[in-house]
Amino acid sequence: MTTAQPLTPRTADAWGQLLLDCHTAGLPRDAYFEICERDDGYISGYDAVGFFSGPDAWPALDRWAFTRFRGRVLDIGVGAGRFAVPFQDRGGEIVGLDVSADALDVCRRRGLTETFLGTVDDLPESARFDTFLLLGRNLGLLESRERAPRLLGALARLARPGARIVGTGMDPYLLDGAQHAEYLAANRLRGRMSGQMRLRLRHRLLVTDWFDYLFASLPELEALTEGTGWQLAEAERHGPDYGVVLTLA
Amino acid sequence: MTTAQPLTPRTADAWGQLLLDCHTAGLPRDAYFEICERDDGYISGYDAVGFFSGPDAWPALDRWAFTRFRGRVLDIGVGAGRFAVPFQDRGGEIVGLDVSADALDVCRRRGLTETFLGTVDDLPESARFDTFLLLGRNLGLLESRERAPRLLGALARLARPGARIVGTGMDPYLLDGAQHAEYLAANRLRGRMSGQMRLRLRHRLLVTDWFDYLFASLPELEALTEGTGWQLAEAERHGPDYGVVLTLA
Numbered sequence: 001m002t003t004a005q006p007l008t009p010r011t012a013d014a015w016g017q018l019l020l021d022c023h024t025a026g027l028p029r030d031a032y033f034e035i036c037e038r039d040d041g042y043i044s045g046y047d048a049v050g051f052f053s054g055p056d057a058w059p060a061l062d063r064w065a066f067t068r069f070r071g072r073v074l075d076i077g078v079g080a081g082r083f084a085v086p087f088q089d090r091g092g093e094i095v096g097l098d099v100s101a102d103a104l105d106v107c108r109r110r111g112l113t114e115t116f117l118g119t120v121d122d123l124p125e126s127a128r129f130d131t132f133l134l135l136g137r138n139l140g141l142l143e144s145r146e147r148a149p150r151l152l153g154a155l156a157r158l159a160r161p162g163a164r165i166v167g168t169g170m171d172p173y174l175l176d177g178a179q180h181a182e183y184l185a186a187n188r189l190r191g192r193m194s195g196q197m198r199l200r201l202r203h204r205l206l207v208t209d210w211f212d213y214l215f216a217s218l219p220e221l222e223a224l225t226e227g228t229g230w231q232l233a234e235a236e237r238h239g240p241d242y243g244v245v246l247t248l249a
Numbered sequence: 250m251t252t253a254q255p256l257t258p259r260t261a262d263a264w265g266q267l268l269l270d271c272h273t274a275g276l277p278r279d280a281y282f283e284i285c286e287r288d289d290g291y292i293s294g295y296d297a298v299g300f301f302s303g304p305d306a307w308p309a310l311d312r313w314a315f316t317r318f319r320g321r322v323l324d325i326g327v328g329a330g331r332f333a334v335p336f337q338d339r340g341g342e343i344v345g346l347d348v349s350a351d352a353l354d355v356c357r358r359r360g361l362t363e364t365f366l367g368t369v370d371d372l373p374e375s376a377r378f379d380t381f382l383l384l385g386r387n388l389g390l391l392e393s394r395e396r397a398p399r400l401l402g403a404l405a406r407l408a409r410p411g412a413r414i415v416g417t418g419m420d421p422y423l424l425d426g427a428q429h430a431e432y433l434a435a436n437r438l439r440g441r442m443s444g445q446m447r448l449r450l451r452h453r454l455l456v457t458d459w460f461d462y463l464f465a466s467l468p469e470l471e472a473l474t475e476g477t478g479w480q481l482a483e484a485e486r487h488g489p490d491y492g493v494v495l496t497l498a
Contacts (some may be wrong), residue, residue: 009290033282033294041258043451045282045294179454202292205428 014206016102019080021203022048023106039198039210040183051080051136061168061238062135068166068234068245069094071130074158076120077138081107088112097123120154127158132165139169139244140213142224144196148214152228156248165230165246170195172215174240193220218242263455265351268329270452271297272355288447288459289432300329300385310417310487311384317415317483317494318343320379323407325369326387330356337361346372369403376407381414388418388493389462391473393445397463401477405497414479414495419444421464423489442469467491 015034022032032048055063066083069092075084078096084107087094095114096107104115116123132155134141142148155165172184172195184194195215201208216224222232225246234245264283271281281297304312315332318341324333327345329352336343337360344363345356353364365372381404383390391397404414421433421444433443444464450457465473471481474495483494 009292031295033284033296035282035284035292035294040454041456042454043258043284044453045284046280047282047296177453204293204426205289205291207290 009202009207010205011209012206013100013102014201014203014208016098016100016105017206018048018201018203019051019100019106020102022052023080023109035202037200037202037207038183040179040186042179042183051082053082055086059238059241061236061241061243064236065133065135065166065168065243068164069131069133070164071160072128073131073133074120074127074129075133075135077134077136077141078107078112078115079103079136081110081112083133083135084112085110095129120151120158123158125157128160129158130160130163132158132163134165134167134169137168137170137215137241139167139221140197140215142214142216142221143212144214145193145224147212148224149228152225152230156229159248161248163248164233166243167246168241168243169221170215171217171240171242173217175215195220218244258451258456259454260458261455262349262351263450263452263457265347265349265354266455267297267450267452268300268349268355269351271301272329272358284451286449286451287432289428289435291428291432300331302331304335308487308490310485310490310492313485314382314384314415314417314492317413318380318382319413320409321377322380322382323369323376323378324382324384326383326385326390327356327361327364328352328385330359330361332382332384333361334359344378369400369407372407374406377409378407379409379412381407381412383414383416383418386417386419386464386490388416388470389446389464391463391465391470392461393463394442394473396461397473398477401474401479405478408497410497412497413482415492416495417490417492418470419464420466420489420491422466424464444469467493 018034034046034048037043069087073094075094075096078084078098081096084094084096095116096112097116098104099119101117104117107115142151187194187196197213198210199213200210218235225231229248230246231249232244233247236243267283283295283297286292318336322343324343324345327333327347330345333343333345344365345361346365347353348368350366353366356364391400436443436445446462447459448462449459467484474480478497479495480498481493482496485492
């Protein structure tokens with residue numbers, strides 16, 4: 001036999017369910033993996049333990065970012081609360097925002113008091129923050145040339161005077177392997193940004209919808225901020241990964 | 250956008266390439282995962298570090314099995330040589346057999362001197378062994394009601410007097426989760442054994458062909474040995490996992 005039943009994963013919140021399963025499993029958490037599929041068939045796995053680790057276990061870039069939170073903080077794509085929980089534990093004021101109800105459930109079980117289910121577009125118009133987090137490479141939520149100015153504009157409207165964005169991302173041109181170079185070239189051919197990854201996450205029988213997640217070089221990131229009011233104030237590189245602070249002009 | 254390009258992973262030795270990538274990456278190996286897809290869309294990941302671990306890091310069942318190797322040993326589905334390399338290091342005589350050339354490449358780089366590329370059906374008729382290993386749950390290579398007696402018969406023909414099979418497997422009826430119970434029931438409906446998993450492995454852009462891998466309960470395993478000359482001599486349970494020694498009647 002070389003054929004098989006067609007794959008029928010169920011479209012659902014694979015990401016939130018992974019975090020929930022991993023959280024409820026308790027320690028050790030070494031049997032939980034984020035499985036990420038790209039639309040060319042490239043598949044990769046990441047140990048979910050990292051989504052629950054404390055500052056002592058973080059990569060240097062995350063510790064660099066953590067020292068840059070100021071005032072009232074909005075953690076965009078809070079996930080399991082890796083940054084939000086320790087920041088609140090240290091007396092910080094932070095709201096965890098996520099489109100995943102399961103992820104927010106995990107955050108609340110871990111003690112996070114302020115959570116918001118939805119995107120930044122769903123926040124009340126009166127909400128204001130001093131710091132916006134796009135960590136865990138969540139600069140990727142800028143998505144595309146079309147989405148990036150809309151998201152950055154929304155954050156500018158939610159910003160208190162002197163507000164900042166603290167984010168981490170990855171330079172797609174520094175990824176190893178011919179498979180990535182081919183994908184970037186194919187993206188450019190179809191009018192997308194080179195590092196505009198079309199992804200979905202899978203967990204057991206669950207799969208998310210396809211979504212765009214952007215890996216941009218620092219010059220590309222700077223270009224995306226044009227006309228949004230935000231500008232690059234700090235940048236820190238660690239191999240293909242980088243951290244940035246953006247401030248309002 | 251909710252559509253995407255069709256997935257086009259390349260049919261190839263995803264398993265061997267994973268082992269090769271993991272081996273050549275050196276330590277730490279914590280970024281490598283075996284990603285396994287079942288034909289109902291269920292997907293799971295396993296840390297590839299375990300495929301390289303030494304006896305001190307093994308689960309109790311593997312250590313139990315390791316004490317049961319006798320004489321000249323054939324390791325069927327040797328993988329990265331987790332059992333074969335330490336057994337040879339202790340002066341044991343062992344041949345690593347695998348259908349993956351990349352896996353055997355990894356074994357040789359790790360010092361294994363005797364390797365064989367192919368299945369047991371491809372071995373010379375004159376080859377003889379005292380112990381056959383089906384470890385790492387490789388009792389799964391019994392595949393199905395149809396394949397099991399053929400594989401066991403082939404091993405009987407390759408057996409020296411007093412030979413044994415040392416294997417580990419998993420009882421599918423002890424798997425947690427409704428998703429597994431549904432899969433087992435669907436298998437029975439289509440005339441397959443309950444735990445006859447139809448799987449493929451994926452790694453980066455690579456995917457294997459679909460293959461059957463059998464999880465059988467101990468009574469099912471005993472039934473499969475009928476008429477093959479092999480009989481259950483020892484069994485050791487650890488939750489859903491078990492180890493067995495089969496001997497020739």
